[in-house]
Amino acid sequence: MSQTSDWTDKIPQAARDYLNGRRLDEVECIVADIAGVARGKAMPASKFKFQDRFFLPNSIFLQTITGEWTDNPSGAFTEPDMILTPDFSTATAAPWTADWTLQIIHDVEDQEGNPVPIAPRNVLKRVLALYEAEGWRPVIAPEMEFFLVARNIDPNQPIIPPMGRSGRRAAAKQAYSMSAVDEYGKVIDDIYDFAEMQGFEIDGILQEGGAGQIEINLAHGDPVHLADQIFYFKRLIREAALRHDCFATFMAKPIEGEPGSAMHIHQSVIDIKTGENIFSNPDGSETEAFMHCIAGLQSHLPAVIALLAPYVNSYRRYVPDFAAPINLEWGRDNRTTGLRVPISGPAARRIENRLAGMDCNPYLGLAASLACAYIGLKEKKMPKPECLGDAYMSAEDVPVTLGDALDLMSESAPVRDVLGEEFCNVYEAVKRNEYKEFLQVISPWEREHLLLNV
Template sequence: MSSRNWTQELPKAARDYVEGRRLDEVECIVADMAGVARGKAMPASKFAQQEKFFLPNSIFLQTITGEWADNPTGAFTEPDMVLTPDFSTASAAPWTADITLQVIHDVLDQQGRPVPVAPRNVLKRIVGLYEEKGWRPVVAPEMEFFLVARNIDPNQPIIPPMGRSGRRAAAKQAYSMSAVDEYGKVIDDIYDFAEAQGFEIDGILQEGGAGQVEINLAHGDPVRLADEIFYFKRLIREAALRHDCFATFMAKPIEGEPGSAMHIHHSVVDIKTGKNIFSAANGQETPAFLHFIAGMQTHLPAAIALLAPYVNSYRRYVPDFAAPINLEWGRDNRTTGLRVPISGPEARRLENRLAGMDCNPYLGLAASLACGYLGLTEGKMPRAECLGDAYMSEDELPYNLGDALDLMAESDAMREVIGAEFTEVYQSVKRNEYKEFLQVISPWEREHLLLNV
C-alpha cells in the first residue's frame, strides 16, 4: 500500500477514533452467504504495506452449520479471490481491548472482475441495473431483534433477559419507554458504539415481543446501508454480551412471541432531476409507482428464499401474528405485505414488510430491489388496493425453505437480474442446509409421535 498515510482515506468517524492513539489492528472482512464476517485480522503496520490479500472462493460455499456445499460451477479447487479495501467502509471496533478498525473489502477474481457470488457484489449489480436506466434507488431499513438471556444449551428454549428491575422482560409492551429502560445499559452501549462507528440511528423503540427492540436507520444508498446493517449486527451482539445477555437476529427465536423483520422502505430518484419518480409534479402517484408495486407482487414469491433464508424464517409467517404473509398492498395498512406509509410527495415510498431480520442484508436489499426493478421495466399494474384486513387474504407465499428455493429456481426473471452463477451457488448452499435440518428430530416429534402413532 506504499508508504503513504492511508489513514487519510478513512471516513471522518474512523479518523476521529484513531486520532492521537496508536492503531493496533485492522480487520479485513467480507460478508459470506449468511452475512457472517469472514476475513483476516492483521497488525496495522502490516496492513499499511499491503494493497490486497487473498481468500479462497469456498467461503461462499460454506453453510450456516460450517459444512461445505457442492460447487455447482465447477471443481472444488478453491482458487483465491483478490480482496482490496474499500476505505469508505472503514469503521471502529470500539468493543475491542486494542484500537481496532474494520474495513469491508471488494471481492474480485484474479482478472480483476467482481466475483458474482459475493453478496455485496450482487447488491451492486442490482444498483447498477437501476443506474443504467437513469435511476438511483433509495432504501430505509428497519431492524428488529431480541435481547435474550444467555443460552449455552441449544436443547433449552430461549427466554427473555433479566431487566434492571430483576424481572424478565415482558411481552406486549410495544412502544413502552419503561420496557426499553429495563435494558437501558445495552441500549446506551449500542448508541455509543454506533457513534464511534459514525452511524446515524433514526430511532430506537420497544417492539411487541419480550425483549424485542427495533432500530430505524435513515434513508440512503442501498450498498452503504447494507454495510451498516452488516456492522450493526455485530455491534449489537457485542453490546449485549457486555451485559450478560445475547442479541439474536433469528426470525423467530421465542415460541409464542412475534418474529423479527427487516422492513425495507423503497423509493427511486431520477438521477438527472433528483426527483422521486414515484411522485408527479402535481404530487400525485405516478404510473412508475404502481409498476414498482406490481413488480413486488409478481416477483416476490421467487425472492422469498433470499428474504427468508432459513427453516426458522418460515415460523415468522404465521397468520394474525403481527407478520404479513400476503402480497396485498395498501396505504397505511400494516396488515398488507406491501405498505404505502403516510408521507409527502417527495418522500413517497413502498415498504416491503416480508423480509426477516435473519437475511443477509446485502441479499435482502438486492432481492427486494430486484422485484421493484422488474416491475418498472415490465410496466404492469398491480391488483386493486387492499382496503381491509389483508391477514384474511389467500396464501401466496411459500411456507418452507424447500418450496421457496423451488420458486427461485423456476424464475427466469429473478435468475437474470440476480445472476445465474449466484443463483446456482445460493441454491446449493441452502439445499444443503435444508437437508441437514430434515435429519434433525425435534422435541415436538418425540412428544407427540413417540408413543401415539
Template sequence: MSDWIKKCPQAAQDYLEGRRLDEVECIVPDIAGVARGKAMPASKFAHQKHFYLPNSIFLQTITGEWTDNPSGAFTEPDMILEPDYSTATAAPWTADWTLQVIHDVKDQAGNLVPIAPRNVLKRVVDLYKAEGWTPIVAPEMEFFLVARNTDPNQPIIPPMGRTGRRAAAKQAYSMSAVDEYGKVIDDIYDFAEMQGFEIDGILQEGGAGQIEINLAHGDPIELADQIFFFKRMIREAALRHDCFATFMAKPIEGEPGSAMHIHQSVIDTNGNNIFSDEKGNETETFLHCIGGLQRHLPAVIGLLAPYVNSYRRYIPDFAAPINLEWGRDNRTTGLRVPISSPAARRIENRLAGMDCNPYLGLAATLACAYLGMKEKQLPRPEYLGDAYSGTDELPANLGDALDLLAGHDPIRDVLGEEFCIVYEAVKRNEYKEFLQVISPWEREHLLLNV
C-alpha cells in the same frame, strides 16, 4: 497518520485521533452475512494493496459444512480482496485500537466475483443507474435481547431487566420497557457514534425484549454495510451486559418474529422522486413498482427468509405478513405505502426477516421493483381492510421457496445466474441437514402415539 487512513471516513479518523492503530480486520460478508476474513497488524496492512481468501467462503453453510461447488472441482482458488476504505469503521468493543474494513472481492483477472453478496447488490444498483435511476432505501432492524443460552436443547427466554424481572411481552412502544435494558441501548448508541452511524430511532417492539432500530434513508450499499456492521456491534453490546442479541426470525415460541422492513423509493437524475408527479400525485411508475413486487417477490422469498426458522414468522396475528397485497397505511398487507409527503413517497416491503443477509435482502427487493418498472406491470387493486383474512401467498418452507427461485428466469437474470446456482446449492444443503434432525415435538407427540 498513515496515508490510507486519510482515505477513511471522518468518524474512523476521529476514533484514532491521538492514538496508534493496532489492528485491522479485513472482512468480507459471506452468503449468510457473516464476516469472513483475517485480522493483521496495522503496520502490515499499510504495506499491502490486496489480500487473498479462497472462493470456498461462499460455499459454506450456516452450520459450517461445505457445499459441493456447482461450477466444478472443489479446488478453492484464491480471490483477490481490495480494501474499500469508505467502509472503514471502528471496532470499539475490542481491547486494542482496531478498524474493520470491508473488502471488494475480485477474481484473479480483476472482475467482481458474481457470487459475493455485496457484488450482487452492486449489480442490481448498476441496473438502476443504467436507467438513470438511483434507488433509496431505509431499513428497520428488529431483534431480541435474550438471556444467555448455552444449551441449544433449552428454549430461549427473555433477559432479566434492571428491575430484576424478565422482560415482558406486549409492551410495544413502551419507554419503560426500553429502560429495562437501558445499559445495552446506551452501549449501542455509543458504539454507533464511534462508528459514524446514524440511528433514526429506537423503540420497543411487541415481543419480550424485542427492539427495533430504524436507520436513516440512503444508498442501498452503504445501508447494507451498516446493517452488516450493526449486527456484530449489537451482539457485542449485549454480551457486555450478560445477555445475547439474536436476529433469528422467530427465536421465542409464542412471540412475534423479527423483520427487516425495507422502505424503498427511486429518484431521477434531477433528484426527484419518480413515484410522484409535479402535482404530488402517484405516478404509474409507482404502481409498476408495486406490481413488480407482487409478481416477483415469491421467487426471492428464499433470500428474504433464508432458513427453516424463517417460515415460523409467517403466521397470522403476529404482525407478520402472509400475503402480497398492498395498501396505504395498512400494516396487515405485505406491501405498505406509509403516510408521507410526495417527495418521500415510498413502498415498504414487510416480508424480509432480520435473519436475511442485508445485501441479499436489499438486492432481492430492488430486483423485484426494477423488473416491475421495466415490465410496466400494474398491481392488483389496493387491499382495503384486514389482509390477514385473505389467502396465504407465500411458500410454506425453504424447500418450496428455493423451487420458486430455481424456476424464475427474470430474477435469475437480474441477480446473476451464477450467484443463484451457488445460493440454491448452499441453501438446499442446509435444508437437507435440518430434515435429518428429530425435534422434541416429534418425540413428544409421535414416539408413543403413532
C-alpha cells in the same frame, strides 16, 4: 505494491476521530459471506499499511450456516483464490475490542479483476448498476428488529427473555413502551455509544411487541452504504449485549409464542438527472412507475422469498396473528399488507416491503427487494387493486417452507437474470444443503408426540 503510509487519510471522519491521538493496533479485513457472517483476516496495522490486497478462497461462499461445505455448481471444488482490496469508505471502529482496531469491508474480485458474482455485496451492486443504466438511483431505509435474550448455552433449552434492571424478565405485549426499553437501558446506551464511535446515524430505537424485542430505524440513503451499516450493526448489537450478560439474536423467530423479527425495507427511486422521486408527479400525485414497482413486487417476491427468509426458522415467522404479513396485498398506511405505502409527502413517497426477516443477509435482502421493483419498472404492469381492509384475512401468497421457496427461485427466469445465474445456482446449492441437514434432525415435538403414540 503496498499501501501508502497515509492510507488513514482515505477513511471516514468518524474513524479518524476514533483514532485521534492514538496508535492503531489492528485492522480487520472482512467480507460478508452468503449468511452475512464476517469472514476475513485480522492483521497488525503495521503490516496492513504495506499490503494493498490479500487473498481468500472462493469456498467461503460455499459454506452452510453449520460450517458444512457445498459442492460448487459451476465446477470442481478447487478453491481458487479471490483478490480482496480495501474499500476505505467502509473503515469503522471496533470499539468493544481491548486494543485500537478498525474494521474495513473489502471488494471481492477474481484474478482477472472482475467482480466475483457470488459475493453478496457484488450481487447488490449488480442490481444497482441495472437501475443506473436506466437513469435511476434507488433509495432505501431499513428497520431492524431483534431480541435481547437470556444467555443460552444449551441448544436443547428454549430461549427466554432477559432479566431487566427491575429483577424481572422482560415482558411481552409492551410495544412502544419507554419503561420496557429502560429495563435494558445499559445495553441501549452501549448501542448508541458504539454507533456514535462508528459514525452511524440511528433514526430511532423503540420497544417492539415481543419480550425483549427492539427495533432500530436507520435514515434513508444508498443501498450499499446501508447494507454495510446493517452488516456492522449486527456485530455491534451482539457485542453490546454480551457486555451485559445477555445475547442479541437476529433469528426470525427465537421465542415460541412471540412475534418474529423483520427487516422492513422502505424503498423509492430517484431520477438521476432531475433528483426527483419517480413515484410522484409534479402535482404530487402517484405516477405509473409507482404502480409498476408495486406490481413487480407482487409478481416476483415469491421467487425471492428464499433470500428474504433464508432458513427453516424464517418460516415460523410467517404465521397468522403474529404481525407478520404472509400476503402480497398493498395498501396505504395499512400494516396488515405485505406491501405498505406509508404516509408521506410526494418527495418521500415509498413502498415498505414488510416480508423480509432480520435473519437475511442485508446485501441479499436489499438486492432481492430492489430486483423485484426493477423488473416491475421494466414490465410496466399494474398491481392488483389496493387492499382497504384486513389483509391478514387474505390467502397466503408466499411459500411457507424453505424447499418451496427455493423451487420458486429456481424457476424464475426474470429474477435469475437480474441477480445473476451463477449466484442463484450457488445460493440454491448452499440452502438445499442446509435444508437437507435440518430434515435429518429429530425435534423434541416429534419425540414428545410420536414416540409412544403412533
